[in-house]
Amino acid sequence: MTEFLEQINKYNQLTKEAEKDFLSRLKTKSFKKGEFINKEGQICKQLYFIEKGLVKQYYHHKDRLFVLRFFSENTIFTVLDSFINQMPADFLTVALEDTNLIYIDYDNVQELSKIDHSFETFLRKIFSNAALYNLKRIKEMFNNDATELYVSFAKNNPHLLQRISLGDIASYIGISQVTLSRIRAKK
Amino acid sequence: MTEFLEQINKYNQLTKEAEKDFLSRLKTKSFKKGEFINKEGQICKQLYFIEKGLVKQYYHHKDRLFVLRFFSENTIFTVLDSFINQMPADFLTVALEDTNLIYIDYDNVQELSKIDHSFETFLRKIFSNAALYNLKRIKEMFNNDATELYVSFAKNNPHLLQRISLGDIASYIGISQVTLSRIRAKK
DNA sequence: ATGATTTTTTAACATAGGTAAAAAAAGATT
DNA sequence: AATCTTTTTTTACCTATGTTAAAAAATCAT
Incomplete structure (x- = not known):
């Protein structure tokens, strides 16, 4: 638990x-691949830390699938839109590998942020981030064509490249898998 | 100053x-259109509130101009990337109309956030937002083609539609002005 | 009002990337 | 090893949007 x-x-x-106080409020949960x-539609009531594994956060729109973000080891994450306002989520989060999570419930986050200034500051910083x-x-979506987006993804996430399927990477970049395959074909 | x-x-x-304490640290500044x-490249050292006016935050990339956001009356804003980490800004902010700003300096924000829990909570919430x-x-950039983006912008910013040029709106949507003109042409 | 400047529209052409379907390759299961 | 499943590549075709240039319209300043 101390990694969190x-x-x-x-x-x-x-x-x-x-x-x-924080440590006393933590729990853990494991998820199998898939x-x-x-x-x-669910309200996300947890702030998570990935001890081990890899998850994909995404949504569907007009028969296409878009990946917002991948989260891997030693990363804190949640379902941003849902957690902050405690509203039904627009997104799904699925384990791409067997994954072990440590988490703290929303109510505990609220309580800690009220009683402890240093925890509130942590929250300010993580949300700023x-x-x-x-x-x-x-900016990246604006700037770049598909080829540049792929090169940039590969550069920024070398460790994830081998762990994530081409289709998922294409969905993160916002292009079709066919296009990504074409990009890789021309060296 | 109390509007801020x-x-x-x-x-x-x-x-x-x-x-x-907060009120005692405020200052004001006015900008002419343009x-x-x-x-x-400058480090943004202020958190602003727009009392009156309209500003455009944008940057250049490969000869194109991209607008990140417009801010109008009663809005709190800053140069996010620069203010948070006190690093040189990637963006420019220009007054699209004569604009009156109220602002507080970064050092004062830092001080207030340290000594006052309620101010830190305000910061957490504004950055979450x-x-x-x-x-x-x-999500919108992913989902929608140019036409939908324009319709959505018009729906969400009816008050700004008349105040912002087509070219600027196109740069916000991420399309060329010609494309936006075409979109409007076909009813 | 008149001319000057800025904004918007229109046209012609080029291209990146979407869709669908089939082939090939890689990975998993018995 | 042989079969089944999933992932990746390839092909053909189509459409949306970019680019450039110019005309038209609207706005601004004297």
């Missing part, structure tokens, strides 16, 4: 009391 | 002391 705490402390060092961590990640994504 | 505070209290109600609030806004934007 370590990751949080990289965003903002918690006080000793907050650390203890199992869903959440489905659309999410905003910046999404901003970077928007 | 009111807006903050909509995100999270500050304590009386924090309110007073003047720059910031340019790329920015993350969600950007997420929604990504």
Whole structure:
């Protein structure tokens, strides 16, 4: 469980009391490859940390599938739209490999953020980060054609390249699998 | 100056002391149409509130111009990438109309967030919001063809439609002005 | 009002990427 | 090893949108 705490402390060092309190509220859950961590329409009530494994967060639109993001080891994640406002999720999250999660429930996050300033600061920073990640994504989608997007994905995620199918990578980039295959064909 | 505070209290109600402290740190500045609030490469050291006016935040890439976002009256904004990490900005912000801003300096934001829990919570919420806004934007860029993007922009920003040029709207949607003109031509 | 500037529209042409279906390759199952 | 399943590649065809250039329309300034 302490890996989750370590990751949080990289965003903002918690006080000793907050650390203890935080650890006491954690739970764990495992998912087999192909199992869903959440489905659309459900309200996401957990903030997760991936101890081991790989998940894909995505949604469907007009018969196409779009991947918002992959999360792998040592990453904190949640279903952003659903967790923040406790509304039904637009997205699905599925395990691409056998995955072990550590998590804390929404109510506990709320409580901790109220009683502990250092935990609130952690939340501020992790959400700032999410905003910046999404901003970077928007810029990339604007800037680049399919070839550049693939090259950029490959460069930024060398460790994931071998673990994720071409189809899923295409869905992340926002192009069809055929197009991605074409891109790779011409060296 | 109190409009800025009111807006903050909509995100999270500050304590009386924090309110007073916050107000004492505010300054104002006016920009004529066409003047720059910031340019790329500069570090953004302010969190702004628009009392009156309209600004466009954008950047250049390969001879094209992309608009990230328009901000109008009663909106809190900053140069996200630059403000959060105090790094040189990738973006420019220009006044599309004569604009009056109220603002607080980065150092004051930092100080307030350290000494006051309610202000930190405000920051957490405004950055969560920015993350969600950007997420929604990504989804829209994925989902829709140019026509749908325009219809959606028009629906979500009826008040801005008359104030922003077609070229700027096209740059926000991520299409050429010619394409946008075509879209409007076929009813 | 008149001319100057900016914005919007139209036209002609080029191209990136979508769809569908089949072939090939890789991986899993018995 | 042989079969079944999934993933990736290839082909043919089509459409949306980019580019460039120019005309038309609208807006602004003197």
